[in-house]
Amino acid sequence: MVFLYVLLPTFFIVAYQTRQHFQEVPYERIRRRMGHRKRRGKTVRSIKKIFTAKRRLTYVTIGSVVGGIYITVVWLHATPFIGAIIGGILPYLISEIWKEHWMDRYEEGVIQALEYGAGVFEAGATVEQWVKEVGDEVEGPVVNVYENGKQQVESNQFSVVDWLRYTADATPSKYFSYVLYGIIANYEQASNLNEYMREVLDEINHKRRYERAMRQQRDKAMKLLVTISFAPIAVYMMFSSPINAYLAANFTGNLVFGAGLSGYVVILLFARRTASAKPKV
Numbered sequence: 001m002v003f004l005y006v007l008l009p010t011f012f013i014v015a016y017q018t019r020q021h022f023q024e025v026p027y028e029r030i031r032r033r034m035g036h037r038k039r040r041g042k043t044v045r046s047i048k049k050i051f052t053a054k055r056r057l058t059y060v061t062i063g064s065v066v067g068g069i070y071i072t073v074v075w076l077h078a079t080p081f082i083g084a085i086i087g088g089i090l091p092y093l094i095s096e097i098w099k100e101h102w103m104d105r106y107e108e109g110v111i112q113a114l115e116y117g118a119g120v121f122e123a124g125a126t127v128e129q130w131v132k133e134v135g136d137e138v139e140g141p142v143v144n145v146y147e148n149g150k151q152q153v154e155s156n157q158f159s160v161v162d163w164l165r166y167t168a169d170a171t172p173s174k175y176f177s178y179v180l181y182g183i184i185a186n187y188e189q190a191s192n193l194n195e196y197m198r199e200v201l202d203e204i205n206h207k208r209r210y211e212r213a214m215r216q217q218r219d220k221a222m223k224l225l226v227t228i229s230f231a232p233i234a235v236y237m238m239f240s241s242p243i244n245a246y247l248a249a250n251f252t253g254n255l256v257f258g259a260g261l262s263g264y265v266v267i268l269l270f271a272r273r274t275a276s277a278k279p280k281v
Contacts, residue, residue: 109140
């Protein structure tokens with residue numbers, strides 16, 4: 001417990017850096033594709049190269065490993081492998097959890113945007129009107145995407161087709177990209193967008209029903225994973241004193257313990273990834 005409390009600031013730093021990464025990258029990619037680049041001085045560019053999102057996460061991971069080793073050795077008088085492995089895995093685990101949360105909010109906003117589009121197309125509105133209005137009707141990270149689209153379409157910097165195509169290429173959601181390319185095809189061929197969007201809504205409803213069923217299975221799998229993973233931890237906590245005393249006097253035992261702990265963590269991460277897997281469209 002002391003280990004977790006001391007590393008609490010690290011949790012917040014990693015969460016913030018990961019949040020910045022997943023918020024900035026999609027929009028920066030769109031701006032680059034549209035020819036918009038932020039003007040920065042040489043010093044700022046050099047700093048940006050040193051402290052990219054991935055490198056910041058790497059620096060935090062290194063700091064977390066060092067802090068974990070210090071805490072386990074100096075405070076807990078345990079083998080340093082515990083601090084190194086736990087400290088190294090926490091930033092990755094936090095970033096993955098945040099990524100999943102961000103993508104869930106993004107895709108929920110995508111569905112809201114498509115449902116709104118189906119309504120306005122049925123009422124006779126154009127694609128341009130949909131792009132300009134939908135930013136006020138949705139929630140989540142996708143709001144910024146439509147706000148940028150509204151500004152660029154209204155200022156005539158780009159046509160609505162170009163903006164849709166760039167967004168389809170840059171979006172992290174494969175389903176959103178697929179639907180946008182369908183909208184582009186129907187728009188360019190002067191086809192019935194209303195009929196196409198009804199088909200999209202039917203597919204969304206089917207996808208939601210399937211995801212509800214899958215969510216129940218994922219919840220059961222995660223509960224089983226937590227139960228299984230707690231058993232070895234409980235055994236170690238019960239016999240921590242004799243185990244730590246043995247490892248302190250036996251270097252080879254530390255290596256064996258570290259290898260076993262690494263394998264245990266890898267299996268848990270693989271099991272978590274499998275249990276939390278979501279259907280891809």
